[in-house]
Amino acid sequence: MARSYDAILEKTALQPTRQGLRDLLENDDPELLQALTRHAYHVKTRELGRNVYFRGIIEFSNICTKDCYYCGIRKSNHLVNRYELSEEEILREARWCYENHYGSLVLQSGERRDPAFVDKIEWLLKEIKSLSHGSLGVTLSVGEQDLKTYERWFQAGAHRYLLRIETSNPRLYSSLHPKSHSWEERRRCLDYLRQSGYQVGTGFLIGVPGQTFDDMAGDILFLKEIDIDMVGMGPFIPHEETPLGSSAPFDPLRQLTLGLKMIALVRMVMKDVNIAATTALQALSPTGRELGLRAGANIIMPNVTDLAYRRGYQLYQNKPGLDENAVEQRINLEQSIEALGEKVCYGEWGDSLHFKKRQKG
Numbered sequence: 001m002a003r004s005y006d007a008i009l010e011k012t013a014l015q016p017t018r019q020g021l022r023d024l025l026e027n028d029d030p031e032l033l034q035a036l037t038r039h040a041y042h043v044k045t046r047e048l049g050r051n052v053y054f055r056g057i058i059e060f061s062n063i064c065t066k067d068c069y070y071c072g073i074r075k076s077n078h079l080v081n082r083y084e085l086s087e088e089e090i091l092r093e094a095r096w097c098y099e100n101h102y103g104s105l106v107l108q109s110g111e112r113r114d115p116a117f118v119d120k121i122e123w124l125l126k127e128i129k130s131l132s133h134g135s136l137g138v139t140l141s142v143g144e145q146d147l148k149t150y151e152r153w154f155q156a157g158a159h160r161y162l163l164r165i166e167t168s169n170p171r172l173y174s175s176l177h178p179k180s181h182s183w184e185e186r187r188r189c190l191d192y193l194r195q196s197g198y199q200v201g202t203g204f205l206i207g208v209p210g211q212t213f214d215d216m217a218g219d220i221l222f223l224k225e226i227d228i229d230m231v232g233m234g235p236f237i238p239h240e241e242t243p244l245g246s247s248a249p250f251d252p253l254r255q256l257t258l259g260l261k262m263i264a265l266v267r268m269v270m271k272d273v274n275i276a277a278t279t280a281l282q283a284l285s286p287t288g289r290e291l292g293l294r295a296g297a298n299i300i301m302p303n304v305t306d307l308a309y310r311r312g313y314q315l316y317q318n319k320p321g322l323d324e325n326a327v328e329q330r331i332n333l334e335q336s337i338e339a340l341g342e343k344v345c346y347g348e349w350g351d352s353l354h355f356k357k358r359q360k361g
Contacts, residue, residue, distance in 0.1 A: 009035060033257060033261065083312050097136060112142070224270060259284070
């Protein structure tokens, strides 16, 4: 049976259509999943080799001005113990990444746009570049900003930015956010990031209540339409202290399967972009991130945040790795990645090949 899918997958990779992608997403044949991930892994190894790049993620603050209905650190969740790492704490973790030969790190936090926050990020970027002698690549994931702010941060040393749009369907977006949140503004920010010179990343919630297979197919085509460089997407996992925490039945196996299918299809369609195997996959299966790599992902984001703060940054329930320090996580990930026959590329930025090709063109 698996062989019968090969022609369909080849056609989808060459000429993706909304109907074709939707048919693959809603087909629950286990043999399709095997054929799909096998095909996507072949595309990855052909385009990018068997290389995995680490991005040490520093979750430096859970203070957020947004109120998204699915997020555990939303503004209205008063049960969260809010925190913000000091500059010295952030630089200590950045130095750990540098000394342990991580090529890159990610600064991630709740969304803010106040002047003090903007200035802090700019200062941190300059200091991280200084302490690493310019060798650490820096990705930012700190939300919607104006064009001037994005430009300031790019000039200070950031060169990649992840801003998840969560869904390409504005109507679905409005059902997941209060009226003060704007899909159009978030989309505009992706344009600002491209204008500023960043390698631009975005992504989606997969299997969120109200989402259809047609929406997910549209998400994949959206990535192609905007010519994205990086993708960070993960299965929806409810958080009990949010409006969506108990709004629909939750099937971990279904969510994991959808997550792997989306990774595989994006790899087939976009071919040479960077795709992250997110922690949400690991929350659904102990080997979730490894399965993500086998489905076509090539980026892992080990958490290097101090253990004292990790429980405060749970966007969804039962986030893994809360008690696993950075050293333990590095050792465990390295062993599991090597067991797959892949190589961790230490000391390299691992920039998006898709971005590099566009720059040359």
